[in-house]
Amino acid sequence: MAEESYLARFLDTCRYGGIRLYANAFIFLLVFLVLAIALPIGALAVLGPLLRPSKPSKAKNATYESGLEPIGDARSRYNVRYYLFALMFVIFDVEIIFLYPWAVSYHTLGVFGYVEMMIFVVLLLIGLMYAWRKKVLEWM
């Protein structure tokens, strides 16, 4: 009797525990959210002015740039071509992420997995060829 009810409770937890945990997870999120808002405000706006001495000078007010004299505007433009290279890089980076677990469990996945991965690689290869032919890889 006691065992049965224990089993039932266990099964119940298995079935619905996920749901309760899910709702509970948001409590942690809430705690983090409150902390994330409260800490900077507390440190910079409340505690800081109370503790620090206030003696501003020109050198102190200057923008910090690794200890060097700041030059020019804080915003600078990058050539748009970097963007294309970055995109290409991300694609092949992700390819590696997929290839790695596949390589680890190669034996369990078998022929089906092999063919699937080959399709994936070939598709990306076509993408690379496309970029090549469309002169994405040339700087000028």
Next chain:
Amino acid sequence: MQNVLLMIVLIPVIAALLILPLKARAHAITRSIGMLGSLLSALFALAAYIAFQRSDAAYQFVLSVPWATINNAFAGTPLTITFAFAVDGISLPLVMLTGIVSVMAALRSFRVTERVKAHYVWQMLLVSGLYGVFAAADLFTFFFFLEVTLVASFFLILIFGQERREYAAFKFLIYRGIASVFLLLGFVGLAYALANSATTVSASQYMAYGPNFMSLNLLQLLDESVKAPLALGAQTWLFFVFLFAVLIEEAFVPFHTWLIDTHEQSDTSTNMLIGGVLMKVGLYIMLRFVVSILPLALAAYSEWLAILGVISILYGAFAAIAARDWRRLIAFSGISHMGLVLLAIGSMHALGLQGAVFMLVSSGLLTALLFYTVGAQAERTGTYEIGKLGGLSKSLPVLSGVLLVAALGTVGLPGLSGFISEITLFISSFERFPVVSTLGTLGMILAALYLLFAMQRTTFGPAQGAAQEGQGIARDASVTEAIPLLVLVAFVIAIGVFPNILGVVVHPTVQALAGRIGG
């Protein structure tokens, strides 16, 4: 004989299809095909009239062509949509009216010289639509042909109208479009309500689908509505949906402005078809669907019909007095006469219903005749304005004579078709609504006033304005022009003198119909 109605409806379409590939300059062939199509259809209508079993109140020449099936349309049962045709004593006279007016309009269209092909194509489609509306024995078929008339008339007004034709065409389209939306709503609501209440279906349908079965077939709906009448609540809201649609279709006050613009802007043959035939459709809906299927609601609200009717009678009459343009005058006079029909339907009496059918036919013929005559006059004098016309009896004696006949017929001179319609109609309405009917007769007196005044200005008195300048070139009606005039006049006189040529057909059906509403 079974297919006669299908022939009547299809022949104009075939004529339109034959005209379509012709060269734009081939006016003569276009005209003759159009004429032949109209004539052939009218002859078939005549054949139907002759073969019609006079003593039988039921639908005749029933023909049903299944078209499409919507599965699961109602409570899991399919709905089969058919093209079904049949006529009874109410629709047959209107089919005849369509035949007569369409032939005359085709003759009149000989005068069109610009874009002849388009004119005949759309006119043939309009004629087919009109036949179809009156011959339909299925709610879908009815709605379909009504939409055909909508599109065809739109194009006729848009392409061949006067300077403000675009405005008129769009007003026509929007008003009647909204009316047909309500009509469709009423139709589907009717079929739905009857399917819900019905306990009687044919054995084979019962076997297949059980007791609840949705149908759009008019014969089946009528049958069901007798065996399992709708409750008053359902009847009432359907009644108001239909009434709203009819008020717009028939251009009753306050929805009348579209008709005035349409008539003022359209050319003569279009006006003949719209004023003479299309404007009878709304009241036909009233007779066909409301009186027969919604008798309880009709009984409960018949006073409303009478009052609405009298408002239209008086408004139309007063507005006609103020009209300066013949076409406006005819349009308002038409509204006034259709108000009479509504009053007659409100009387809920066999005699009143018979008067209503007579009035529809008579007013159709007379309106077509009036439009034809003033159109022919305007062609010679260049104006429709009553004030600018005068003394035409000397230069145009035939036209003026016909105009006089038409005006007298409309006023209700004994011996012409208007009289017999009005007298039967008033007798029954006086019995039920003495006060309202008295006001209605005032409209008839006013009709005499405005028509005879306009007549007098136009035909008699000193020749003036455009007529005077036109003396040299104005010729009276040619032979091709005179034929329609004489034919229409002949029918007007025939119905006036021998009302029985119409009465024998109308009477049994109207009796049966009145039996449903306890009249």
Next chain:
Amino acid sequence: MLTFTQVWNALGPEIVLAIGGFVAMVYEFMVTGRAKQATPWIAVLSVLTAIPLAWSKLHAPLATYSIAVIAVDDFGTIFSLFILVSVLLVLLFAIASQARLKLAFEYAYLVLFATVGAMVICSALDLVTLYVGLELLSITTYVLVALHRKNVKSSEAGLKYLIIGSIASAIILYGLSFLYGVAGSTGLSRIATALQGGYGSEPGLVYLSIALILVGIFVKISAAPFHLWTADVYEGAPTPITAYLAVVSKGAVLGFLFRVIVWLFGAKLGEWFGLVGWIAIITMVIGNLGALSQRNIKRLLAYSSIGQAGYLLIPFSSLSSSTLASVMWQNLSSTVFYLFAYSFMTIGAFAVFSVVADASGSEDVHAFTGLSKRSPWLAGMMTLFLLSLSGLPLTAGFFGKFSIFLGALGAGQIWLGVVLFATSAIAFYYYFGIIRAMYGRTQEGDTPPVRSSPMQHVVVALCAIGTLWLGIFPGPVTDLLSNLHWFG
């Protein structure tokens, strides 16, 4: 373990399209000059191969593959067929307008990839697969809209579509994530089990999830009040792509709506139909009123397509309001029927518009002035499409609307049907405005005849045949639809 046969059975048409897309891609970047002209034909060929494959899947026994990621049921198959037929027309349309529009040939395979996404979201049974399909459709259409990248309007449209579309995708994803959180699974059937025919143990989160999914979908099918992007994007995009957005994109997302909502919340839909019904009403009214004031035909058709989206939401609302199976089948059939009708008449109207706009160099209503003289054939065809769009009998549009109306009536939602026909009556005004320009007016000065290529005539004729066929002989299609086993 999954086999190749199973994958092929489940995704045959999609695989053919994907392979066709990559072949077209390789072909396009390998060849130079005039040989590139053949690229779209490779796409056409793969669509033509996929159609019989999809057709053969109809009435196949229900099967779910790969741990319930893809369902092979007639719902997915019939939506796939609709998508394939529409894509075929769009591709032919694009080929026909190529000479004038000078589209980059990338469109051929981008359209195919978008189509794969569209087909996947109609038959996927897993939240992740659904979302991947949706993004495949969305991202490729962002690119397609901005295909004329030198054209300011096209770029602007692309950017607008990108921003609005990705926000909508994100909102949908957010909604899906709550479902996963509540049910602990991404499989639709498992989620349905976890929700126990209701909202499970976390009704608040599920409500939020449904609301987010619905909002995202309403943005994608441009239902009011989420429609503001539509006119700008439709105007800026190249015309064949506009047709693609209006037909395929909208239809596929509608399939997504049915699939997700009916599968997951079928038993509880009754609580939502009022909301969807109001959205449908607002959409119909705003779409049709908005079209009244448009002079640019593309914008006019865009607003009209908003109105059509409202019509297409009616069956969804109606089937939610009743628990009768027959109501559900009727509403599903009327949706699919109307989608086919909508596809033919919309693509046809865009095709005629494209020819006329090229001939007169203007996208205004005036471009149609006197078309009945300049090209009676095109004027007649345009009239047919417009009559069908306004829902007059003997055209596909009427029968579609009528069966939607009957579906609403059967579910007791007569007010939806009333608004449907009332707004159709408003629509008369602007559709017949184009007809007025074609027939009622003549152009001043010398009128250049409208030049059109045989290919353009083929597209217009195909659409016209479809419109008339569905309008005059709807029987075979309604029979087909009534014999489907929608969800197995």
